[in-house]
Amino acid sequence: MNRRDFLKLIAGFLPAVALVRGQSAVDSEKSYVMVVDVNKCIGCGNCVVACKTENDVPMDFKLSRTWIEGYSIKEKIPIEESDIRKEVLSTSKNPFLDKSWIETTKGRKTFYVPKLCNHCANAPCVNVCPVYARFYTKDGVVLVDKDTCIGCKYCIVACPYGATFLHPEQKVTDKCTFCYHRIKKGLKPACVLACPTGARVFGDISDENSEVSKLVKENRVAVLKPEEGTFPRVLYIGLDSYVVE
Amino acid sequence: MVEVKRKTMVLGLGFAALVYLVLFFYVFGFAPMITSSSQSKWVEIELSKEPKFSDTEICKECHYQLYIGMKNHSTVNCEACHGSGVEHTIKRSSDTIVVDKTRDACLKCHLDVEGRDVIETVNETHHAGVYCVVCHDPHR
Numbered sequence: 001m002n003r004r005d006f007l008k009l010i011a012g013f014l015p016a017v018a019l020v021r022g023q024s025a026v027d028s029e030k031s032y033v034m035v036v037d038v039n040k041c042i043g044c045g046n047c048v049v050a051c052k053t054e055n056d057v058p059m060d061f062k063l064s065r066t067w068i069e070g071y072s073i074k075e076k077i078p079i080e081e082s083d084i085r086k087e088v089l090s091t092s093k094n095p096f097l098d099k100s101w102i103e104t105t106k107g108r109k110t111f112y113v114p115k116l117c118n119h120c121a122n123a124p125c126v127n128v129c130p131v132y133a134r135f136y137t138k139d140g141v142v143l144v145d146k147d148t149c150i151g152c153k154y155c156i157v158a159c160p161y162g163a164t165f166l167h168p169e170q171k172v173t174d175k176c177t178f179c180y181h182r183i184k185k186g187l188k189p190a191c192v193l194a195c196p197t198g199a200r201v202f203g204d205i206s207d208e209n210s211e212v213s214k215l216v217k218e219n220r221v222a223v224l225k226p227e228e229g230t231f232p233r234v235l236y237i238g239l240d241s242y243v244v245e
Numbered sequence: 246m247v248e249v250k251r252k253t254m255v256l257g258l259g260f261a262a263l264v265y266l267v268l269f270f271y272v273f274g275f276a277p278m279i280t281s282s283s284q285s286k287w288v289e290i291e292l293s294k295e296p297k298f299s300d301t302e303i304c305k306e307c308h309y310q311l312y313i314g315m316k317n318h319s320t321v322n323c324e325a326c327h328g329s330g331v332e333h334t335i336k337r338s339s340d341t342i343v344v345d346k347t348r349d350a351c352l353k354c355h356l357d358v359e360g361r362d363v364i365e366t367v368n369e370t371h372h373a374g375v376y377c378v379v380c381h382d383p384h385r
């Protein structure tokens with residue numbers, strides 16, 4: 001084999017590599033997304049409780065697969081860091097019902113942003129995992145293979161959204177799976193089911209008649225941290241630019 | 246002397262190239278092939294998990310009168326207030342479902358907190374101490 005043949009062999013191998021890694025979801029029939037309407041979220045915490053019940057995350061543990069960030073902003077220009085008050089709801093205890101939150105937010109611009117794993121099409125956690133425990137399914141959902149995961153926490157460092165965490169009992173990393181066991185049976189994810197105001201809508205964006213397709217068509221949607229180039233599958237309606245994290 | 250140097254350099258570069266190629270083929274070629282089988286195995290494990298939350302469509306099979314009489318909470322799923330209901334659909338007893346009649350259960354959503362414009366809210370002073378369900382029926 002001369003040098004030219006060898007280089008040809010390498011060149012032929014590269015597309016095969018891309019196929020094996022399964023980065024492209026072109027051949028799949030479904031493409032799941034979640035549309036979150038920030039205007040409708042009231043910060044009740046039903047989604048957090050439902051998610052923790054459904055997915056066996058301890059209720060008292062301070063991290064969760066999905067959580068709500070409450071922002072309260074004193075409106076003036078320019079806005080400084082001290083003008084923004086932020087609280088996180090991630091357990092069954094709701095900080096938005098506290099006296100201090102109610103008093104400080106009176107008359108201020110206040111909104112609640114539900115957050116979860118964004119199931120990025122170019123996920124940093126999949127890219128950094130040294131044992132290939134994280135992978136894309138054909139529908140675009142990012143899953144953690146908990147039998148392979150060694151708990152090295154690279155993904156926790158890599159995730160720009162802070163959506164992945166170490167499970168306190170299983171000692172491997174855990175994150176939102178879009179309730180993969182539910183959506184494949186035709187059920188809604190637990191957080192979508194528990195949301196009383198319909199702030200979360202889940203569906204298939206490749207289907208033109210689905211509810212999410214209509215919402216995306218009719219509204220201006222945004223994603224969190226577009227500058228990271230992760231192409232998230234969680235789209236936000238009415239997202240405010242104060243939501244930096 | 247020059248001959249020896251060149252030989253060492255060629256050998257060194259050759260070794261480096263070999264190490265690089267072995268790593269390249271391992272990382273992009275062989276390892277994903279090995280792990281893809283464990284990944285598809287995990288997808289099956291993930292799919293075998295049993296859901297703990299049912300659906301309103303299943304609740305209405307038995308509680309049809311409550312379902313059609315609903316006005317204000319018609320868009321809210323039953324399990325948003327009553328908790329996970331799969332056990333209740335199997336055992337069908339009243340102790341397997343959450344029936345929380347306290348004030349806190351209602352005020353979780355309906356307390357007058359800033360940023361709750363899409364629903365009706367009440368102040369904490371609104372008939373303090375009296376359960377909401379005394380006057381308001383949540384199923385109407």
